[in-house]
Amino acid sequence: MVEIQCIEDYLRSIKKQIEDLPMESQYTNYFRGQSNANWDLVPSVFREHLYNEHNLFHEMERNLYHEMSNLTSIIDKLVYMQHQGLPTRLLDITKNSLVALYLSLIHISEPTRPERIS
Numbered sequence: 462m463v464e465i466q467c468i469e470d471y472l473r474s475i476k477k478q479i480e481d482l483p484m485e486s487q488y489t490n491y492f493r494g495q496s497n498a499n500w501d502l503v504p505s506v507f508r509e510h511l512y513n514e515h516n517l518f519h520e521m522e523r524n525l526y527h528e529m530s531n532l533t534s535i536i537d538k539l540v541y542m543q544h545q546g547l548p549t550r551l552l553d554i555t556k557n558s559l560v561a562l563y564l565s566l567i568h569i570s571e572p573t574r575p576e577r578i579s
Contacts, residue, residue, distance in 0.1 A: 475558045491554040492540075494564030505548035512548045521547065 462476045482488050493502065506514045521542055524530055532538045543549045555561050 471562060472558075489556070490558075491556060492561035493552070493554050493560045494561035494566075496506075496565050496569050502552060504550045504552045506550050508548070512549060513549070517549075518542065519548055521545070 463470075465471045465474060479488075479490060479531050506512050506517075518538065522538070529538055531539060532541055539549045543551050543553070553564070557562075
């Protein structure tokens with residue numbers, strides 16, 4: 462585990478991890494910002510088993526027909542749902558490590574800051 466004290470440490474750590482990848486393969490790096498490294502990578506709709514994505518999807522299509530009518534693919538509709546705060550099978554990831562860092566810190570208050578973030 463690498464201890465990160467400042468943004469420069471973070472960027473150096475990311476750069477080193479990317480440089481350590483095998484050169485014979487083309488990689489696209491994706492990052493996930495979450496405030497606890499011990500959390501499993503589980504999409505929101507599967508976390509508490511309280512939601513039926515199918516029902517949520519069709520209800521949102523009915524209630525927001527005009528907003529969703531120009532979205533042609535299921536994935537576009539799921540992305541829209543997720544950004545409206547509804548649980549979906551999608552897991553937020555980004556190609557930008559700084560966005561992931563921001564997302565991992567946005568809901569953390571000083572007294573409850575975890576020892577390790579991901």
